[in-house]
Amino acid sequence: MEGLHSSHDGMKSVKRRKFKRNKAPIEIGELAKGISEGSRLSLAKGITLLESLAIHDKPVGQELLRMLLPSTGNSIRIGVTGVPGAGKSTFIEAFGLMLTKAGHKVAVLAVDPSSSITGGSILGDKTRMELLARDSQAFIRPSPTAGTLGGVHRKTRETMLLCEAAGYDVILVETVGVGQSETAVREMTDFFLLLALTGAGDELQGMKKGIMELADGIIVHKADGDNLRLANKTVREYRQLAHFLQPATPGWTTRALPVSSLKETGMLETWVMIKEFKCLMEQSNYWTDRRQAQTRSWFYSMIHDHLIDSFYAEPGRKLQVSNFEQKLLNGQVTVAGAVKELFEQSPKKSD
Structure with missing residues:
Protein backbone atom coordinates (compact mmCIF):
# COMPACT_ATOMS: atom_id res chain seq x y z
CA MET A 1 0.00 0.00 0.00
CA GLU A 2 2.82 2.34 0.78
CA GLY A 3 5.12 3.06 -2.12
CA LEU A 4 8.81 3.48 -1.60
CA HIS A 5 9.54 5.53 -4.69
CA SER A 6 9.04 9.24 -5.13
CA SER A 7 6.27 10.43 -7.42
CA HIS A 8 7.44 14.02 -7.58
CA ASP A 9 7.89 13.84 -11.34
CA GLY A 10 4.52 12.21 -11.69
CA MET A 11 2.88 15.08 -9.83
CA LYS A 12 3.42 17.31 -12.88
CA SER A 13 1.16 15.12 -14.97
CA VAL A 14 -1.67 14.97 -12.44
CA LYS A 15 -4.89 16.31 -13.86
CA ARG A 16 -6.32 19.33 -12.20
CA ARG A 17 -9.25 18.08 -10.15
CA LYS A 18 -11.60 20.30 -8.24
CA PHE A 19 -13.90 19.13 -5.45
CA LYS A 20 -16.67 21.44 -4.38
CA ARG A 21 -17.28 22.05 -0.70
CA ASN A 22 -19.38 24.49 1.28
CA LYS A 23 -16.42 26.87 1.16
CA ALA A 24 -14.08 27.58 -1.75
CA PRO A 25 -13.31 24.52 -3.95
CA ILE A 26 -10.08 22.69 -3.25
CA GLU A 27 -7.60 22.40 -6.09
CA ILE A 28 -6.51 18.91 -5.15
CA GLY A 29 -3.64 18.76 -7.63
CA GLU A 30 -2.15 22.00 -6.35
CA LEU A 31 -2.51 20.83 -2.75
CA ALA A 32 -0.76 17.54 -3.54
CA LYS A 33 1.98 19.41 -5.39
CA GLY A 34 2.50 21.76 -2.43
CA ILE A 35 2.81 18.82 -0.04
CA SER A 36 5.24 16.97 -2.31
CA GLU A 37 7.37 20.14 -2.47
CA GLY A 38 7.56 20.30 1.33
CA SER A 39 5.17 23.19 2.01
CA ARG A 40 4.23 23.09 5.69
CA LEU A 41 1.12 25.15 4.96
CA SER A 42 -0.05 22.68 2.31
CA LEU A 43 0.73 19.79 4.65
CA ALA A 44 -1.35 21.34 7.43
CA LYS A 45 -4.25 21.90 5.01
CA GLY A 46 -4.00 18.32 3.78
CA ILE A 47 -4.07 16.90 7.31
CA THR A 48 -7.04 19.09 8.22
CA LEU A 49 -8.84 17.73 5.16
CA LEU A 50 -8.16 14.13 6.18
CA GLU A 51 -9.28 14.81 9.75
CA SER A 52 -12.53 16.45 8.64
CA LEU A 53 -15.71 14.64 9.67
CA ALA A 54 -17.72 16.30 6.89
CA ILE A 55 -19.07 13.73 4.45
CA HIS A 56 -18.14 15.79 1.38
CA ASP A 57 -14.53 16.07 2.58
CA LYS A 58 -13.90 12.33 2.89
CA PRO A 59 -13.59 11.48 -0.83
CA VAL A 60 -11.44 14.58 -1.35
CA GLY A 61 -9.06 13.56 1.43
CA GLN A 62 -8.83 10.00 0.16
CA GLU A 63 -8.10 11.21 -3.37
CA LEU A 64 -5.30 13.39 -2.00
CA LEU A 65 -3.89 10.43 -0.11
CA ARG A 66 -4.12 8.20 -3.18
CA MET A 67 -2.19 10.70 -5.26
CA LEU A 68 0.60 10.95 -2.68
CA LEU A 69 0.89 7.25 -1.75
CA PRO A 70 3.81 6.56 -4.13
CA SER A 71 5.86 9.13 -2.20
CA THR A 72 5.29 7.53 1.22
CA ASN A 285 13.81 -8.74 6.11
CA TYR A 286 11.88 -8.08 9.32
CA TRP A 287 11.67 -4.38 8.44
CA THR A 288 9.41 -5.20 5.48
CA ASP A 289 7.44 -7.66 7.59
CA ARG A 290 6.80 -5.00 10.23
CA ARG A 291 5.69 -2.46 7.63
CA GLN A 292 3.29 -5.03 6.20
CA ALA A 293 2.04 -5.77 9.70
CA GLN A 294 1.38 -2.06 10.19
CA THR A 295 -0.70 -1.94 7.02
CA ARG A 296 -2.54 -5.13 7.94
CA SER A 297 -3.37 -3.79 11.40
CA TRP A 298 -4.63 -0.55 9.88
CA PHE A 299 -6.77 -2.47 7.38
CA TYR A 300 -8.53 -4.59 10.01
CA SER A 301 -8.90 -1.63 12.34
CA MET A 302 -10.71 0.30 9.62
CA ILE A 303 -12.95 -2.68 8.85
CA HIS A 304 -13.89 -2.72 12.52
CA ASP A 305 -14.56 1.03 12.56
CA HIS A 306 -16.55 0.88 9.33
CA LEU A 307 -18.77 -1.93 10.65
CA ILE A 308 -19.56 0.05 13.79
CA ASP A 309 -20.29 3.21 11.79
CA SER A 310 -22.50 1.29 9.37
CA PHE A 311 -24.34 -0.39 12.23
CA TYR A 312 -25.26 2.86 13.95
CA ALA A 313 -26.03 4.58 10.65
CA GLU A 314 -29.08 2.35 10.09
CA PRO A 315 -32.35 4.19 10.80
CA GLY A 316 -33.73 3.33 14.21
CA ARG A 317 -30.63 1.44 15.32
CA LYS A 318 -29.65 3.87 18.09
CA LEU A 319 -33.14 3.69 19.59
CA GLN A 320 -33.04 -0.09 19.41
CA VAL A 321 -29.71 -0.18 21.23
CA SER A 322 -31.11 2.16 23.87
CA ASN A 323 -34.12 -0.10 24.39
CA PHE A 324 -31.95 -3.17 24.83
CA GLU A 325 -29.70 -1.27 27.20
CA GLN A 326 -32.69 -0.52 29.40
CA LYS A 327 -33.74 -4.18 29.35
CA LEU A 328 -30.23 -5.14 30.45
CA LEU A 329 -30.31 -2.70 33.35
CA ASN A 330 -33.71 -4.01 34.38
CA GLY A 331 -32.45 -7.59 34.35
CA GLN A 332 -34.86 -8.65 31.58
CA VAL A 333 -32.21 -10.09 29.26
CA THR A 334 -28.61 -11.27 29.31
CA VAL A 335 -25.88 -9.37 27.47
CA ALA A 336 -25.36 -12.23 25.01
CA GLY A 337 -29.10 -12.53 24.49
CA ALA A 338 -29.46 -8.79 23.87
CA VAL A 339 -26.68 -8.77 21.29
CA LYS A 340 -28.16 -11.82 19.52
CA GLU A 341 -31.60 -10.19 19.28
CA LEU A 342 -30.05 -6.89 18.28
CA PHE A 343 -28.44 -8.40 15.21
CA GLU A 344 -31.41 -10.58 14.32
CA GLN A 345 -34.00 -7.82 14.37
CA SER A 346 -34.48 -5.10 11.80
CA PRO A 347 -33.79 -1.75 13.50
CA LYS A 348 -37.11 -0.34 12.26
CA LYS A 349 -39.03 -2.88 14.40
CA SER A 350 -37.95 -0.98 17.49
CA ASP A 351 -39.20 2.38 16.24
Missing part, protein backbone atom coordinates in the same frame (compact mmCIF):
# COMPACT_ATOMS: atom_id res chain seq x y z
CA GLY A 73 7.14 4.94 3.24
CA ASN A 74 10.58 6.58 3.27
CA SER A 75 10.72 7.55 6.94
CA ILE A 76 11.64 5.80 10.14
CA ARG A 77 8.62 5.82 12.46
CA ILE A 78 9.44 6.04 16.16
CA GLY A 79 6.87 5.63 18.92
CA VAL A 80 7.61 7.41 22.21
CA THR A 81 5.84 6.59 25.46
CA GLY A 82 6.57 6.90 29.15
CA VAL A 83 5.17 7.41 32.61
CA PRO A 84 3.81 10.87 33.53
CA GLY A 85 6.66 13.17 34.42
CA ALA A 86 9.24 11.25 32.39
CA GLY A 87 9.73 14.30 30.17
CA LYS A 88 8.57 12.94 26.81
CA SER A 89 8.02 16.35 25.24
CA THR A 90 11.34 17.67 26.56
CA PHE A 91 13.14 14.65 25.15
CA ILE A 92 11.34 14.82 21.79
CA GLU A 93 12.22 18.50 21.40
CA ALA A 94 15.91 17.97 22.21
CA PHE A 95 16.09 14.82 20.10
CA GLY A 96 14.23 16.47 17.21
CA LEU A 97 16.53 19.52 17.26
CA MET A 98 19.58 17.26 17.15
CA LEU A 99 18.15 15.47 14.12
CA THR A 100 17.25 18.64 12.22
CA LYS A 101 20.76 20.00 12.81
CA ALA A 102 22.05 16.77 11.26
CA GLY A 103 19.99 17.40 8.13
CA HIS A 104 16.86 15.37 8.87
CA LYS A 105 13.27 16.55 8.57
CA VAL A 106 11.31 15.67 11.69
CA ALA A 107 7.55 15.38 12.16
CA VAL A 108 6.03 15.01 15.63
CA LEU A 109 2.53 13.56 15.97
CA ALA A 110 0.89 13.33 19.38
CA VAL A 111 -1.75 10.73 20.19
CA ASP A 112 -4.16 11.18 23.09
CA PRO A 113 -7.10 8.72 23.21
CA SER A 114 -8.01 10.14 26.64
CA SER A 115 -9.04 13.36 24.87
CA SER A 116 -12.19 11.53 23.76
CA ILE A 117 -13.58 12.23 27.25
CA THR A 118 -13.82 15.93 26.48
CA GLY A 119 -13.70 15.70 22.70
CA GLY A 120 -10.61 17.87 22.67
CA SER A 121 -7.07 17.33 21.52
CA ILE A 122 -3.64 18.22 22.79
CA LEU A 123 -3.36 21.67 21.34
CA GLY A 124 -0.56 22.53 23.73
CA ASP A 125 2.10 20.58 21.83
CA LYS A 126 3.55 23.60 20.09
CA THR A 127 3.81 25.48 23.36
CA ARG A 128 5.51 22.48 24.96
CA MET A 129 8.06 22.32 22.14
CA GLU A 130 8.57 25.98 21.26
CA LEU A 131 12.08 25.67 19.82
CA LEU A 132 11.23 22.66 17.67
CA ALA A 133 7.99 24.29 16.50
CA ARG A 134 10.00 27.23 15.14
CA ASP A 135 12.45 24.96 13.32
CA SER A 136 11.82 25.10 9.55
CA GLN A 137 12.81 21.43 9.28
CA ALA A 138 10.24 20.27 11.83
CA PHE A 139 6.47 19.88 11.85
CA ILE A 140 4.34 19.32 14.98
CA ARG A 141 0.75 18.17 14.87
CA PRO A 142 -1.65 17.05 17.61
CA SER A 143 -3.83 14.14 16.54
CA PRO A 144 -7.42 14.26 17.88
CA THR A 145 -9.11 10.87 18.03
CA ALA A 146 -12.73 11.88 17.40
CA GLY A 147 -13.80 9.86 20.41
CA THR A 148 -12.42 6.42 19.56
CA LEU A 149 -9.08 4.70 19.63
CA GLY A 150 -9.83 3.73 16.04
CA GLY A 151 -9.47 7.42 15.26
CA VAL A 152 -5.84 7.09 16.29
CA HIS A 153 -5.31 4.37 13.71
CA ARG A 154 -6.88 6.21 10.80
CA LYS A 155 -5.99 9.83 11.40
CA THR A 156 -2.51 9.37 12.78
CA ARG A 157 -1.57 6.83 10.11
CA GLU A 158 -2.90 9.02 7.30
CA THR A 159 -1.17 12.08 8.77
CA MET A 160 2.03 10.03 8.90
CA LEU A 161 1.74 9.23 5.20
CA LEU A 162 1.24 12.89 4.27
CA CYS A 163 4.30 13.84 6.34
CA GLU A 164 6.34 11.22 4.50
CA ALA A 165 5.10 12.56 1.16
CA ALA A 166 6.26 16.02 2.31
CA GLY A 167 9.78 14.69 2.82
CA TYR A 168 9.88 14.11 6.57
CA ASP A 169 12.26 11.19 7.07
CA VAL A 170 11.90 10.87 10.87
CA ILE A 171 8.42 10.69 12.41
CA LEU A 172 8.02 10.71 16.18
CA VAL A 173 4.63 9.55 17.48
CA GLU A 174 4.14 10.54 21.12
CA THR A 175 1.59 8.82 23.33
CA VAL A 176 0.08 11.45 25.59
CA GLY A 177 -2.79 9.35 26.89
CA VAL A 178 -2.43 6.12 28.83
CA GLY A 179 -3.67 2.56 28.43
CA GLN A 180 -4.39 1.22 24.96
CA SER A 181 -2.58 4.09 23.24
CA GLU A 182 0.76 2.32 23.72
CA THR A 183 -0.42 -0.73 21.78
CA ALA A 184 -1.98 1.44 19.08
CA VAL A 185 1.21 3.44 18.58
CA ARG A 186 3.37 0.30 18.71
CA GLU A 187 1.34 -1.12 15.81
CA MET A 188 1.97 1.91 13.60
CA THR A 189 5.68 2.50 14.26
CA ASP A 190 8.97 0.77 13.47
CA PHE A 191 10.81 1.40 16.74
CA PHE A 192 9.12 1.81 20.13
CA LEU A 193 10.92 3.91 22.74
CA LEU A 194 10.01 3.88 26.43
CA LEU A 195 11.05 6.80 28.63
CA ALA A 196 11.64 5.93 32.26
CA LEU A 197 12.91 7.72 35.34
CA THR A 198 15.60 6.69 37.79
CA GLY A 199 14.82 4.11 40.44
CA ALA A 200 13.73 1.23 38.20
CA GLY A 201 12.82 -0.98 41.14
CA ASP A 202 10.20 1.44 42.44
CA GLU A 203 8.94 2.39 39.01
CA LEU A 204 8.52 -1.18 37.80
CA GLN A 205 6.10 -1.81 40.63
CA GLY A 206 3.61 0.44 38.87
CA MET A 207 4.57 -0.32 35.29
CA LYS A 208 2.70 -2.92 33.30
CA LYS A 209 4.82 -5.78 32.13
CA GLY A 210 3.02 -5.58 28.78
CA ILE A 211 4.32 -2.05 28.14
CA MET A 212 7.85 -3.16 28.94
CA GLU A 213 7.55 -5.94 26.39
CA LEU A 214 6.55 -3.44 23.68
CA ALA A 215 9.76 -1.44 24.01
CA ASP A 216 12.69 -1.79 21.59
CA GLY A 217 14.64 0.79 23.55
CA ILE A 218 14.44 2.24 27.08
CA ILE A 219 15.61 5.76 27.87
CA VAL A 220 16.37 6.52 31.50
CA HIS A 221 15.71 10.23 31.31
CA LYS A 222 16.99 13.17 33.36
CA ALA A 223 20.35 11.48 33.78
CA ASP A 224 22.24 14.57 34.96
CA GLY A 225 23.56 16.30 38.08
CA ASP A 226 22.98 14.48 41.34
CA ASN A 227 20.69 12.10 39.48
CA LEU A 228 23.40 10.74 37.18
CA ARG A 229 24.71 8.00 39.46
CA LEU A 230 21.23 6.65 40.15
CA ALA A 231 20.36 6.89 36.44
CA ASN A 232 23.32 4.69 35.50
CA LYS A 233 22.28 2.19 38.16
CA THR A 234 18.75 2.18 36.75
CA VAL A 235 20.09 1.57 33.24
CA ARG A 236 21.93 -1.51 34.48
CA GLU A 237 18.74 -2.79 36.12
CA TYR A 238 16.75 -2.37 32.91
CA ARG A 239 19.44 -4.11 30.89
CA GLN A 240 19.30 -7.08 33.24
CA LEU A 241 15.51 -7.11 33.14
CA ALA A 242 15.46 -7.07 29.32
CA HIS A 243 16.99 -10.55 29.25
CA PHE A 244 14.02 -11.98 31.16
CA LEU A 245 11.27 -10.47 29.01
CA GLN A 246 9.85 -11.55 25.68
CA PRO A 247 11.71 -9.53 23.00
CA ALA A 248 9.60 -6.78 21.49
CA THR A 249 11.18 -7.54 18.11
CA PRO A 250 12.56 -10.96 17.10
CA GLY A 251 16.35 -10.87 16.80
CA TRP A 252 16.72 -7.68 18.85
CA THR A 253 17.47 -7.33 22.56
CA THR A 254 15.90 -4.27 24.13
CA ARG A 255 18.59 -1.74 25.04
CA ALA A 256 18.66 0.84 27.83
CA LEU A 257 20.52 4.17 27.75
CA PRO A 258 20.97 7.12 30.15
CA VAL A 259 19.85 10.38 28.55
CA SER A 260 19.73 14.02 29.62
CA SER A 261 17.77 16.51 27.54
CA LEU A 262 19.08 19.28 29.76
CA LYS A 263 22.73 18.39 29.10
CA GLU A 264 21.98 17.02 25.63
CA THR A 265 23.77 13.78 26.45
CA GLY A 266 22.74 10.37 25.17
CA MET A 267 20.85 11.82 22.18
CA LEU A 268 23.38 10.68 19.60
CA GLU A 269 23.60 7.25 21.24
CA THR A 270 19.83 6.95 21.02
CA TRP A 271 19.88 7.74 17.30
CA VAL A 272 22.74 5.27 16.71
CA MET A 273 20.71 2.60 18.52
CA ILE A 274 17.69 3.25 16.28
CA LYS A 275 19.80 3.17 13.12
CA GLU A 276 21.42 -0.10 14.21
CA PHE A 277 17.96 -1.53 14.81
CA LYS A 278 16.85 -0.49 11.32
CA CYS A 279 19.96 -1.94 9.70
CA LEU A 280 19.61 -5.26 11.52
CA MET A 281 15.91 -5.51 10.71
CA GLU A 282 16.53 -4.78 7.04
CA GLN A 283 19.16 -7.50 6.89
CA SER A 284 16.71 -10.04 8.27
